[in-house]
Amino acid sequence: MGTRKMDKSFLDWPFFEARHRELAAALEDWSVKHLPADHGDTDAACKGLVAALGQAGFLRHSGANEGERLDVRSLCLIRETLARHDPLADFAFAMQGLGMGAVTLFGTPGQRKWLERTRAGQAISAFALTEPGAGSDVASTATTAERTPGGWRLSGEKTYISNGGIADLYVIFARTGEAPGARGLSAFLMPADSTGLSVAERIEVIAPHPLARLKLAGVELPEAALIGQPGEGFKIAMSVLDVFRPTVGAAALGMARRALDEALARVALPRAGGGTLADYQIVQGHLADMALKVDAAALLIYRAAWTKDQGATRITREAAMAKLYATEAAQEVIDTALQLHGGDGVRCGSTVEALYRDIRALRIYEGASDVQRVVIARSVLA
Known part of the structure; x- marks a missing residue:
């Protein structure tokens, strides 16, 4: 098993404010204490995670009060952190936001009463x-x-x-x-x-x-x-996806960071013949590629989130780029981490084996990768 220490250097990027760094630190502390959840009963695990995230106050970020905007950078930071610790916890958080995104953006006062409950973890x-x-x-x-x-x-x-x-x-x-x-x-x-x-x-x-x-x-x-x-249904759906597509990329980024951490721990282990896997230049090359993909994904994700938080009406192109690159890159990073683990990488129950299964759906939901390519191409052609 690798470490669960968070790489905090990206929080110094100009995309973030002090409140974002405080949120990331608080959630990291909570995640270390409470995650991963017991996945034995998936339904029960999700219900428990929603309740726990609500009680801890993190679900308040999944929606916004009337007249306020969602803070997309906070959404991305939360999804990245949760996904690195437990992808099911990320799922539980994300669906509270995506599920009520239309109400956050377009809901009436009567409909927003439900939002109070979902943000408290009292309704799914x-x-x-x-x-x-x-x-x-x-x-x-x-x-x-x-x-x-x-x-x-x-x-x-x-x-x-x-x-x-x-x-x-x-x-x-x-x-x-x-x-x-x-x-x-x-x-x-x-x-x-x-x-x-x-x-x-x-x-x-x-x-x-x-x-x-x-x-x-x-x-x-x-x-x-x-x-x-x-x-207005199509406009509403696309407005919601505009906000939440970068957060899908953030979840993928969290999984990729965890895979890189697992790989770094694995290649540092002593070998029977002496030395470590990290001594080999080809392994160093793989690690360099993984680190490059992680940072490139993070830059695209937080550019999109920052742009939206600055008041942009739509971030269709930025969101599509963030989701496409981050999810595809995370798949590659996790695959490489699994390869570096050798036979242990495909052992059921290992961290990289679980990540290998967890990452795959992110390239499909909220607009499959080929759909994102079409969106980007149309933006470029326009």
Whole structure:
């Protein structure tokens, strides 16, 4: 096992203020004492992590009071730190923010009452966008929301919904038909106990966390469930992803930092024939590449976060670059760390083996890597 000592040098970069350094230090101290969680029961672990993060006060950063902006640098620092200690803790924190991102940015005072509970760790939220036939292509959303005398009736399916099955409420996107494609979607706040909502399937993946396919069979919601205006769903979804895509990169960065630490500890071990693996120039070359990728990812992530915190309306290009590079680079860093561990790297239960499974989904969710390439290319061409 490697050390869990945090590389703090990046906190001296001009992207950060004193409050960010204080937050990082406080969370590092908390993480050393409380992480990793017991993953034996994934649902129970996530519920416990949400409660613990709420009680410790860190979930207050997952949303913002009315009239205030989310501090994206804080979000990134928290995700990076948690992911380095326990990727499931990062997941638990991230979903409180992503799940309620639409309410933070566009919610009414009535809807924001839920935000008070999610920021305290007293309710679990989820972001229900993906469908069986519409993953990265949000404009192809088929779930419908029809007007009723008292509000809306939702019908359809959502899949690969994080926190599905344990969430207390979902922000759900459905077609209301104001215009074709992306311009005809709306966002709704849907409590988990809504009649007609059911968990059709729990989905098991290589790095276990709560995932589900949801069935909406004529779910009745009041008019007050609508977030923003009819037809604004795509804008709302993209605004939320604009904020949270850099934080996905930050989670990947945390895992990459942990993998580099594990690799450094491994190559420093004495060998039976004398010396260490670190004595070999080829190993030094691998370590140099890993360190370079970690720092390059951090620069892209905190540039995007700083830009948003300075008041930029959109950071689509910066967010896409941060997520794409950081997640792809982390996969490579973790793969190299595993290789340097030899046979022990693929032993079930080892740190690098767990990281190898944990990192893979980050290149898919919140916009797969190829989608980020399209976003960046369109920005360059424009």
